[in-house]
Amino acid sequence: MLTKKIFKIDGLQVLAERKRVRSVRLYISQKDLQAHLTIPYYASEKFALDFLNKNIKWLKRTMEKIKTNPPPALRREAEITEKEMEELKKLISNLLPQWEFRLGVKVKNWKLRKMKTQWGNCKMKTGEITFSTGLIKKPLHCIEYVVAHELAHLIEANHSEKFYAVIAKHFPYWKEARTELNG
Numbered sequence: 728m729l730t731k732k733i734f735k736i737d738g739l740q741v742l743a744e745r746k747r748v749r750s751v752r753l754y755i756s757q758k759d760l761q762a763h764l765t766i767p768y769y770a771s772e773k774f775a776l777d778f779l780n781k782n783i784k785w786l787k788r789t790m791e792k793i794k795t796n797p798p799p800a801l802r803r804e805a806e807i808t809e810k811e812m813e814e815l816k817k818l819i820s821n822l823l824p825q826w827e828f829r830l831g832v833k834v835k836n837w838k839l840r841k842m843k844t845q846w847g848n849c850k851m852k853t854g855e856i857t858f859s860t861g862l863i864k865k866p867l868h869c870i871e872y873v874v875a876h877e878l879a880h881l882i883e884a885n886h887s888e889k890f891y892a893v894i895a896k897h898f899p900y901w902k903e904a905r906t907e908l909n910g
């Protein structure tokens with residue numbers, strides 16, 4: 728076997744690579760769901776294939792697990808379609824007036840943006856709010872929590888006790904929603 732080779736086994740592609748390692752290692756990259764097999768230089772191609780065959784069940788099971796419950800990095804980078812963007816725009820457009828009314832605030836401007844580390848952002852000075860496009864992959868009550876959260880920043884800039892008191896008054900299950908959002 729050359730330094731690198733792709734094995735196709737049971738409908739799965741495994742990128743095999745020889746490296747200066749002592750023992751064989753099989754893993755799935757959390758970034759792109761690619762299966763990798765690292766084998767020592769001394770091992771033969773047959774050895775690599777035998778190892779794969781022995782572990783194919785584990786590989787499939789683990790792949791399924793990651794697919795049904797992807798790590799946050801994979802989820803946030805997942806493609807967002809035009810249709811989903813429109814859907815999210817509609818959802819937020821509906822939620823905003825309700826929350827403006829409840830909290831007695833007014834949003835000047837809002838937009839959607841790809842954001843990696845935040846679900847939303849509020850500029851208190853200008854009254855501008857940005858929502859992460861990744862929200863479309865979340866349940867409605869989580870989206871609503873982010874809307875409530877960012878609008879509450881128009882009342883309280885910091886995450887103070889007072890800030891969360893404002894949220895809790897109007898959104899009693901905010902903690903559950905936040906946990907689900909970041910889980």
Ligand SMILES: [Zn+2]
Pocket residue numbers: 876880886
């Ligand atoms: Zn905040």
